[in-house]
Amino acid sequence: MSAKHALLGLLLERPAYPYQLADRMAQRLGPAWKVNSGQLYQAVKALEKDGLIERVQAAPEHEERHVFGITEHGVAEFERFFSAGTQGVRLSRRPLLVKITFAGPQKLQEALEKLDAYEQDCARQLAQTARLRDELPQDGPLVRADHLLLRLNLSADVSQLEGELRWARHAREMLSWLASRDAIWPSERERADPQPQSPAARERAGAQARRELFGRMAGSQPGEDDPPASGRAAASK
Amino acid sequence: MLLSLRGISKRLPGSRGPRPALDDVSLEVQRGQIVGVFGPSGAGKTTLLQIAAGLQAPDRGEVLYDGEPLHGMSSAQRTRLRRREIACIWSQPQRSRLGVLEHVAVPLLVDGRGHRGAQRRAREALLACEVEHCAPAELRELSDGERQLVEIARAIVVEPRLLLADGPASSLSLVEQEAIMALLGTLAHEAKVGVLVAAGDAEALIGAEPILYLNEGRIAGCAPARDATIYRFPDRPRVAAADG
Numbered sequence: 106m107s108a109k110h111a112l113l114g115l116l117l118e119r120p121a122y123p124y125q126l127a128d129r130m131a132q133r134l135g136p137a138w139k140v141n142s143g144q145l146y147q148a149v150k151a152l153e154k155d156g157l158i159e160r161v162q163a164a165p166e167h168e169e170r171h172v173f174g175i176t177e178h179g180v181a182e183f184e185r186f187f188s189a190g191t192q193g194v195r196l197s198r199r200p201l202l203v204k205i206t207f208a209g210p211q212k213l214q215e216a217l218e219k220l221d222a223y224e225q226d227c228a229r230q231l232a233q234t235a236r237l238r239d240e241l242p243q244d245g246p247l248v249r250a251d252h253l254l255l256r257l258n259l260s261a262d263v264s265q266l267e268g269e270l271r272w273a274r275h276a277r278e279m280l281s282w283l284a285s286r287d288a289i290w291p292s293e294r295e296r297a298d299p300q301p302q303s304p305a306a307r308e309r310a311g312a313q314a315r316r317e318l319f320g321r322m323a324g325s326q327p328g329e330d331d332p333p334a335s336g337r338a339a340a341s342k
Numbered sequence: 343m344l345l346s347l348r349g350i351s352k353r354l355p356g357s358r359g360p361r362p363a364l365d366d367v368s369l370e371v372q373r374g375q376i377v378g379v380f381g382p383s384g385a386g387k388t389t390l391l392q393i394a395a396g397l398q399a400p401d402r403g404e405v406l407y408d409g410e411p412l413h414g415m416s417s418a419q420r421t422r423l424r425r426r427e428i429a430c431i432w433s434q435p436q437r438s439r440l441g442v443l444e445h446v447a448v449p450l451l452v453d454g455r456g457h458r459g460a461q462r463r464a465r466e467a468l469l470a471c472e473v474e475h476c477a478p479a480e481l482r483e484l485s486d487g488e489r490q491l492v493e494i495a496r497a498i499v500v501e502p503r504l505l506l507a508d509g510p511a512s513s514l515s516l517v518e519q520e521a522i523m524a525l526l527g528t529l530a531h532e533a534k535v536g537v538l539v540a541a542g543d544a545e546a547l548i549g550a551e552p553i554l555y556l557n558e559g560r561i562a563g564c565a566p567a568r569d570a571t572i573y574r575f576p577d578r579p580r581v582a583a584a585d586g
Contacts, residue, residue: 126377146547173369181355287457287458287461289441289443289461289477289478290446290478291478307472307474307475308472308473311469311471311472312467314466314469314470314474315470315528315532316532317466318466318467318470318498318501319470319528319529319532319533319534320533320536322498322501322533322535323499323532323533323534325501
């Protein structure tokens with residue numbers, strides 16, 4: 106989702122400079138919400154244009170910069186967003202899976218390498234996110250709600266990364282196994298050994314196959330009520 | 343003689359007690375011969391083929407396979423025969439999600455053959471039936487005509503000596519029926535396989551010789567049919583649709 110409502114949420118708490126908003130986003134919601142300054146200024150500009158935020162009095166020591174606060178309209182928009190139904194779980198469409206699915210036998214090894222890289226990335230991000238979560242200061246006698254909520258957000262990321270990592274390992278095992286098998290591939294015909302397509306060519310190939318197969322069958326089963334295998338059957342053996 | 347049915351009688355349970363399904367039926371199939379049996383549904387064609395395959399035992403009479411009484415063998419021996427020598431095509435349509443190549447390879451895999459060799463031979467059988475292009479598809483994606491050809495490929499993949507086919511071309515157009523029969527004919531004449539094929543109509547059995555008419559469990563007529571396409575029997579209506 107866009108950062109629009111997250112920014113409104115931050116400004117609902119207190120006015121802030123745009124650069125403060127960028128820091129606070131990641132601090133409150135976790136690394137998934139990191140935005141660069143370009144994206145941030147664009148978002149702030151759009152919010153201001155829509156009348157959801159406005160420039161408020163700057164603190165004396167930062168006179169040259171603008172401090173933004175939320176407008177009444179912005180508060181109403183946040184309320185609307187909050188009360189609207191939350192979208193259910195949405196499965197992600199992974200480009201990696203598209204690559205794996207259509208790699209075919211020839212590119213399977215390459216797909217495996219991509220999967221390896223994905224697995225390593227998952228592991229790296231998981232370690233980072235888990236460290237962020239674990240490094241959150243333990244609260245003293247007073248509970249810090251923002252700490253607890255950030256922990257919650259980081260846990261969501263950790264859980265997802267753990268799931269991805271588990272999947273990536275499983276997928277690697279499955280693909281390695283598949284690579285070692287003589288499997289049937291849906292597109293095998295086009296890849297390996299293109300077969301004749303025209304009816305006439307198919308007929309010719311069929312006649313050839315029948316000569317070989319049927320000749321072999323006739324040759325392999327001499328019976329008491331038949332003459333010896335015919336010359337053609339014998340020749341095709 | 344590859345297959346002899348001698349005086350086969352069989353009663354099957356019916357709504358009003360057992361009814362005769364086959365009554366003193368005798369026929370023979372030699373290697374390289376394609377024998378046709380036609381008759382209305384309920385005439386006993388499927389029962390006849392099941393008895394010939396050793397899947398049912400006759401009440402009277404005997405089935406000789408290669409001169410050996412089929413029902414004197416152990417059921418394991420009969421199963422072994424069906425895996426290696428007697429191939430069957432039954433008329434119920436296959437609508438599974440199985441891939442065509444797997445489907446054709448199944449009889450070999452069931453018999454414990456290696457995966458790779460089974461695949462190679464399945465492909466060869468599909469080629470011989472001119473449906474190799476269907477190999478990567480699923481069974482349910484095939485047209486009726488293609489599916490029947492795939493069923494024949496599955497039957498011949500074990501390189502059988504005897505093929506029993508129950509309505510292999512039913513529900514197909516006349517042209518497709520002829521193509522199926524031509525394939526079975528080639529199989530009989532070139533591979534020296536004995537073929538016993540059943541159909542609702544004699545028209546679906548072009549190329550078979552003889553063509554036997556089965557009605558109410560009895561062989562009611564026989565046509566040494568080489569070139570005629572319409573067969574007349576005194577007690578059979580000409581209109582094929584009346585068979586239901």
